[in-house]
Amino acid sequence: MTQPASVIDLYDSLLAAEDERARARIIAGAFERLEDRYPELKDLATASGVRESELRLQKEIEQVRADLSKEIEKVRTELIREIEKLRADTSKEIAFGNQKILRWTTGLLFAQLAAIIAVIFGVGLM
Template structure:
């Protein structure tokens, strides 16, 4: 049964104004218990105001985030440039070390070539000397064995 019909029935069966007032008071109590305070209800204006306030806060947060992102990007770019500079410095140092090692190797190769030429020259002298001695021995043998 609806609350309005129930109130109507109760009012119809009461005879005095005092009973009617009591029935009406009970109906208002039941109504207040059933529904929240009207001041607690959100109106469409309240909802719109809250929505606008939230949109404003969202825009502020987005702006802060954009600013922070730009700051982070700037720091990262700075860090990247510092790392690149260090790497370039390290690369130049390594290139210099490579050139020094290459120069030492070239010098060592030149020394080995000189030593090799000297050894070949000494072996050639020994070979020529050995052939000369062989020629003398053969000449002697020819003379000794003679005709």
Template sequence: MSVALRLYEQLTEAGEDKTRAKLIAEAFEHLEDRYPQLKDVATAGQVRETELRLQKEIKEVEGKLQKEIKEVEARLQKEIKEVEARLQKEIKEVELKLQKEIKEVEVRLTQAIHRQTLWVVGSVGAVVGMIRLLEWFLAHMPNP
């Protein structure tokens, strides 16, 4: 026999309201003992209220995250521009330094070429001079 039928029979047999009330209270107590989770069951209104609260909190969190993302993006863009500017400055400094070094190398090479040219011309002149001196000695030497 089900609990509901047994309660019905008890209520119909009980004559006074106090006895009926006691039977109803015992039936609820029996239900609570048998299904203790019933105390923790939320109503549809409570579930809806929780859902709305959670949706509101989610929107707030989304808003905060969007704001933080924008702040981070702005900060990163600023840092990127600063890095780009610093790199451009460093690149120009390196270019100027390289140009200066190239000019110095060109000057040194030109000077080295000039010295070598003078040395070659001087050497050729010395050889020509030696040949002419030998020719002169040969021309002025007594014949044997």
């Protein structure tokens, strides 16, 4: 049995077929030739397939967004904790520095006072 070359030949072959089995074979052969001629038809997307993929991608995007939001919040919390720790450490260092300055200033004031008293009472270099 020869395979039809065009749609008209396919129609004529189907009309001339002796029984349903022969017609089914002609139709199957036509599909096989179509698939051989256009192999990309097997990979052709349908509207429902595209919609299903779109919904799946939207769901994945939402999941990634949710995961990213959690990660951002976690990093934000860690940063706030680190900033607070740095503030506390800086405050301690400033307080320590202020104490050192106060000690030096107090010591210098006493030394200056002693020098002034020494000058006033004539104790000193002469």
